Amino acid sequence: MNPVEINExxxxxxxxxxxxxxREAGRPLTLGExxxxTGLHPNTLRGHLDAIVAGGNASRIASRSGGRGRPAWSYLAREPEYAALAMALASGLDRGPATGSSPDPAEDPARTLDPAAERGGRAWGEQLRSQLGAVEDGRERVLLALAHTGFAPEASGDRVTLNACPILAAARSHPGVVCAVHLGLVKGVLGADGVRLRPRPDTLGCEVSLP
Structure with missing residues (x-):
């Protein structure tokens, strides 16, 4: 899978x-909504939506009600990468002081993940989980959220490889902060702990293990 690029x-x-x-809605909208x-004709609107999705500015989400038939599609805007990171960090700071740093046992013991950044990532993930409420399966929801946020995920069993980093420049300069945001993001989307993240310096991506 190729990395998704936002090119507004x-x-x-x-x-x-x-x-x-x-973006104003802040949640998935159906074609009818x-x-x-917008007042646009459905066929015109479909063409615009196809272009927006193809350009990486929004995601198309299948909403299944549990019945038979074709799923109803809805559309969710993608936030600019650095705006999303800034909001995640601000949310983490708003949630109060940390009880201590969160070491990642898969990494060098001297390296720790920033706890405020992880809390912020979790808040971001919880918001995405709310937006993707129609996706009931936790693993499917995580994959959709990671694709939506530009990580180009590939799943194999309980492991998810992230082939792209939408905030790569920040990850290179501040890996402990950005990796913590990513870890919290997955925990928030999944709605559970037990998630592990292992950076892959050779590819500038990372690997996530789901519980």
Missing amino acids: QGVTAAQARVLATL LQDR
Whole structure:
């Protein structure tokens, strides 16, 4: 799977209007909801949504009600990478002081993950879990959330390889902070502890083990 890149410079004015509507909602919107909010014809709207999804600015989510038939699609806007990181860190600081650093046993014992960053990542993950409420299976929800946030995940059993880092420059400079955000993100989306994260310096990605 190739890394997903966000390139809003390639968005037309009409697509930007649809994308702004998605971001303003802050949750997945169905085609019908978007039609009501934008006033666009469904066929025109579908074309804009296809382009927005292809450009990596939004994700298409299948909402299954448990019955038969084709799933209903909804669309969720992607946040700019550094805006999402800033919000995660701010949320972590708002949640109060840490009780101590969180060492990652898979890494060098001298290296620790920043606890405030992990709390922030968890808050980010909890928000995504709420937005993806239609996806009941925890593993499927984690994969969708990681793809939505630009990590290009590949699953094998209980291990998920993240082939891309949407905030790679920050990860290179502050790995203990950024890796902690990623770990908290997965915990928040999954709604459980027991998640382990192992950076892969050879590929600048990482590997996540789910409980």
